Structures are given as C-alpha cells and as structure tokens.
Amino acid sequence: MTDDKDVLRDVWFGRIPTCFTLYQDEITEREAEPYYLLLPRISYLTLVTDKVKKHFQKVMRQEDVTEIWFEYEGTPLKWHFPIGLLFDLHASNTALPWNITVHFKNFPEKDLLHCTSKDVIEAHFMACVKEADALKHKSQVINEMQKKDHKQLWMGLQNDKFDQFWAINRKLMEYPPEDSGFRYIPFRIYQVTTERPFIQKLFRPVATNGQLNTLGDLLKEVYPAAITPEDGEKKNQVMVHGIEPMLETPVQWLSEHMSYPDNFLHISIIPQPTD
Amino acid sequence: MLHALVSPGRGWDGRTAANSLSRHEGVGGAGSVAAELCVRRAAYAWGRGSCLCRRCAAPLFLHSPAPHPASALALVDVLLKAVGDTPIMKTKKWSVERTRTIQGLVDFIKKFLKLVASEQLFIYVNQSFAPSPDQEVGTLYECFGSDGKLVLHYCKSQAWG
Numbered sequence: 001m002t003d004d005k006d007v008l009r010d011v012w013f014g015r016i017p018t019c020f021t022l023y024q025d026e027i028t029e030r031e032a033e034p035y036y037l038l039l040p041r042i043s044y045l046t047l048v049t050d051k052v053k054k055h056f057q058k059v060m061r062q063e064d065v066t067e068i069w070f071e072y073e074g075t076p077l078k079w080h081f082p083i084g085l086l087f088d089l090h091a092s093n094t095a096l097p098w099n100i101t102v103h104f105k106n107f108p109e110k111d112l113l114h115c116t117s118k119d120v121i122e123a124h125f126m127a128c129v130k131e132a133d134a135l136k137h138k139s140q141v142i143n144e145m146q147k148k149d150h151k152q153l154w155m156g157l158q159n160d161k162f163d164q165f166w167a168i169n170r171k172l173m174e175y176p177p178e179d180s181g182f183r184y185i186p187f188r189i190y191q192v193t194t195e196r197p198f199i200q201k202l203f204r205p206v207a208t209n210g211q212l213n214t215l216g217d218l219l220k221e222v223y224p225a226a227i228t229p230e231d232g233e234k235k236n237q238v239m240v241h242g243i244e245p246m247l248e249t250p251v252q253w254l255s256e257h258m259s260y261p262d263n264f265l266h267i268s269i270i271p272q273p274t275d
Numbered sequence: 276m277l278h279a280l281v282s283p284g285r286g287w288d289g290r291t292a293a294n295s296l297s298r299h300e301g302v303g304g305a306g307s308v309a310a311e312l313c314v315r316r317a318a319y320a321w322g323r324g325s326c327l328c329r330r331c332a333a334p335l336f337l338h339s340p341a342p343h344p345a346s347a348l349a350l351v352d353v354l355l356k357a358v359g360d361t362p363i364m365k366t367k368k369w370s371v372e373r374t375r376t377i378q379g380l381v382d383f384i385k386k387f388l389k390l391v392a393s394e395q396l397f398i399y400v401n402q403s404f405a406p407s408p409d410q411e412v413g414t415l416y417e418c419f420g421s422d423g424k425l426v427l428h429y430c431k432s433q434a435w436g
Contacts, residue, residue: 080407113408123405130404135418139403184418196374200414 007257011241012162014041016087017097020052023071026104028059036097040160041084041241042261044125045070045077046115047158056102064104069112071101076111080124082260088239088268089190122154125262129153132186132263133172135202136255141172157261165261172263173256180212181205181252187265189223199223205252215254216247226269239268349373351416351425355384358399358430362388368424373413377406384429399428399435 015038022032035055039048046068053068070077072090077100091098107114115121129150133142142150149168156165175182182205189199201222207213219226219238227247228234237244240258251265259265350370357363364387371380381396390396399405400419416425428434 080409124407127404127407131400131406134401134403139401143403197409197411198414201417 004257008166009162011258012042012165014084014241015039016041016083019097019099020049020055020070020102021099022056022059023101023103023105026056026060026102027064029061030059032056032059039083039087039098041082041087043083043157043160044079044081044121045083045086046079047118047121048083052102056104060104066104067107067114067116069103069107071103072099076108078112079115079121080113082262082266084241084260085190085266085268088242089192089270092237092239092242092268092270093273118158122158125154125157126150128262128264129172132259135184135186136172136182136263137175138183141174145171153261169261169263179206180210182255185218185251185255185265186259186263187218187251187255187267189219189226189267189269191269203251205250205255212250212252214247215245215249215251218251219247223269234272237268237270237272239270240265349413351413351420352423353380353412353416354424354426356426356428358428358434359432361429361431362390364388371412373411373416375412376408377410377412377415378408380412380427381408381429390431395431397430397433399430400425402428403435405433405435 018037018039020035020037022028022034026032033055035052037049037052039045049068049070057065070079072086075090077086077090087098130139130142133139145168152164152168155161156163156168184202185205187200187203190197199222203213203218203221205213207217215238216227226236226238228236238247240254245254245258255265349372351373353369353371355364355367355369364384377398381398384390385392385394385396397405400415406415412425419425
C-alpha cells in the first residue's frame with residue numbers, strides 16, 4: 001500500500017521544464033528575454049503562469065497587453081486541458097525544455113476558451129470533478145460534501161498542497177464495500193490527428209464475470225486502433241502522466257492512482273517515436 | 276448540390292422545402308453553410324423539428340455538401356428544461372447533431388429566447404455539473420443520456436455551482 005501512495009505523490013509532483021518565449025510580432029519597448037519555469041503536470045497553464053505574464057508585461061506597453069495565450073509550434077494550447085496532458089499530446093518525444101510561445105494579441109476565438117480570472121479556472125475544475133463523480137458515484141459523494149470541502153479541493157490544487165487536496169479527494173476514490181470499484185471510470189482519450197476533441201464513453205471497471213477490466217480492455221472497447229495487433233508493429237504510445245502503463249493494469253487502479261486532480265484519467269495516444 | 280435527407284413527413288411539403296432551401300441558399304450560399312450542418316430527422320417522432328442553423332429557424336434540412344463523416348450527421352435527442360425564472364422555450368425537444376458543442380447550443384437557446392448575447396446562460400447535466408463550452412452534445416448523450424434523450428437544464432444564473 002505504501003507503494004501505491006508513492007504513486008499519488010509522484011503524479012502530484014511531476015514537473016515539466018518549460019521555456020516561455022514572447023511571440024516575435026508582439027510590440028515591445030525592449031528585448032524580451034525568455035522565461036524558464038517548471039510547470040506542474042497536474043495544473044492548468046493560466047493558473048501557474050502569473051510570473052510569466054509579469055515578466056513579459058515589463059517590456060510591453062500597457063495598452064498592448066490583452067489576454068495572454070500560449071502556443072506550441074503553431075498550435076494554440078487549451079488552458080482548460082491539464083498541462084501534463086498538453087505536453088504528452090504535443091511534445092512528449094521532443095527535447096526538453098518544452099518551448100512555448102507567449103501571445104498577447106489576436107486571441108484565437110475558435111480554438112481557445114477565454115480565461116479572464118482564476119474563478120473561471122476554478123469553475124471549470126470543479127465542473128470536471130463533478131462530472132467525474134457523476135460517473136463514479138452518481139454524484140452521491142460530491143453532493144454529500146459541504147461547500148468548504150469543494151473549496152479545499154480547489155485550494156489544494158491552486159496552492160500545490162498534496163495533503164490538503166487528498167484529505168478530501170480520498171473520499172472521491174472510495175466505493176461501497178459490496179462493489180469492486182466505481183460505477184463507471186471517468187476517462188478521456190486524446191489524439192492530435194483526429195477531428196473530435198476526445199473520446200469519452202461509459203466503461204465499467206468490472207466485467208460481468210467479476211474480473212477487473214484492464215487498460216487493454218478499455219482500449220479494445222472504445223479505441224481498438226490504439227492496440228498493436230499480435231504480430232504487428234507498434235504504431236502508438238498510450239500515455240498517462242508521461243509514462244506508458246502496461247495494458248494489463250486494471251482501470252480501477254489507474255482511476256484511483258493516476259487520475260488528474262479533476263478525477264479524470266486523461267490518456268494520450270501519440271505516434272511511436274522512430275528513433 | 277443540395278440533398279433532401281428524407282421523404283416529406285407530417286406538415287412538410289414540397290413548397291415548404293423549396294422555401295426553406297431558398298432561405299438557406301440566400302445566406303452566403305451552400306458553401307458557406309458547410310460549417311453549420313442542419314439535418315432532418317427521419318422518424319419525426321418529436322413532431323416538428325427545427326433548424327439549428329444560426330441563420331434561421333427553418334424546418335431541418337440538409338442543405339450543404341459538407342465533407343462530414345456519417346457519424347457527424349447522427350443526431351441525439353435533447354430535452355431542454357428551464358430553471359428558476361428563466362424563460363421557458365416553447366419547443367423543448369430538439370434533435371441536435373452529435374458534434375454540436377454546448378456553446379453552440381447556448382448560442383441557439385439565447386437566440387431562440389431572444390436574449391442579449393452578453394447575457395449569461397448556464398447549462399447543466401443531471402442537475403449537477405456544467406459541461407465545458409467546447410464539450411460535444413454527442414459525448415454527453417452517450418455518458419449521461421437516459422430513455423433515449425439527454426436532459427439539459429438551462430438557467431440565466433448559476434443554479435448548481
């Protein structure tokens with residue numbers, strides 16, 4: 001059990017070394033130096049980049065600064081996706097640091113949601129937590145909690161306080177003793193190359209015969225193309241938090257230990273690197 | 276080239292079809308409407324369905340040769356319920372494309388209720404969470420639909436946080 005708790009800590013404290021560079025067409029009063037930062041995998045871009053914003057605002061005129069947004073190799077980065085998911089999806093097999101371009105102009109309305117304050121991030125985060133619990137427990141656990149418990153989840157995430165967060169989150173990871181797991185597993189599968197934003201379906205952690213469903217079972221059911229055929233060549237990586245969990249891993253275990261703070265398993269399907 | 280998806284149903288005749296077509300044709304032409312698909316329900320089990328195109332409230336009609344895969348044309352049934360003193364929509368049952376986003380639905384409801392664009396409108400699933408504006412109705416239907424429909428509550432103020 002100690003090992004399992006270690007996984008929770010490893011997931012929480014994962015960091016991505018990032019280099020922020022101001023977009024060349026932004027108007028500056030003097031040269032803007034790049035800004036280096038270790039980004040928490042489990043957080044959101046707009047929650048952890050106040051220092052980045054301040055750094056670049058120092059070399060810009062007040063009137064040229066509107067809403068900040070981030071882009072990687074031409075792709076606007078959705079701030080409402082967790083940072084670790086964005087990195088795994090777009091840049092996991094490239095050299096570190098992760099090079100992100102900072103913009104203050106021409107907000108891409110079609111690609112990004114606006115993030116005008118921390119309240120917007122909190123509302124989005126809590127909505128995800130509630131949606132996850134709707135799947136896991138028919139919302140019973142989240143609804144039984146008081147408002148201050150909900151607030152504690154958010155404050156724990158915002159202030160990077162593992163114990164504060166998990167004091168409440170552990171309740172969302174429980175299930176009735178007579179069951180072998182949650183009602184359904186909250187998961188989303190992402191791929192850069194597809195039209196649809198992500199795959200999310202109902203999937204039970206336990207099969208009708210009582211066996212625990214695995215990651216492989218999940219993929220077979222909702223995205224069979226991601227699985228390498230028996231004697232075929234491995235074309236994809238199935239990645240969570242920067243690693244490829246074994247396909248034999250029970251999804252119930254993955255859900256309890258490798259979900260993001262929003263209680264979702266965000267899974268990236270990316271091309272197998274060729275080197 | 277414009278296609279009629281199904282044979283005429285109740286209250287739908289050739290003249291209505293022609294009028295609908297011309298309404299859509301006049302607005303930027305079929306090509307510009309490619310981004311906004313309107314599809315006619317075959318069964319018409321819900322009675323008179325209406326176009327969710329942002330330009331009009333014409334009866335549903337496939338009016339563009341948009342290169343969407345077949346699955347994107349699929350519809351899900353949505354039941355819209357008002358919360359609090361939010362105006363009630365006269366038509367509550369809608370057939371919505373799977374790929375329509377919550378934001379798209381919000382824009383439509385606002386137009387239908389003649390709300391100002393700057394007014395806020397919140398949508399809730401299962402009276403418990405507000406989905407992200409870019410979430411697809413099809414995904415929500417698959418995960419939270421019941422009895423063949425997705426029930427969504429809408430409100431001008433925050434109802435369930």
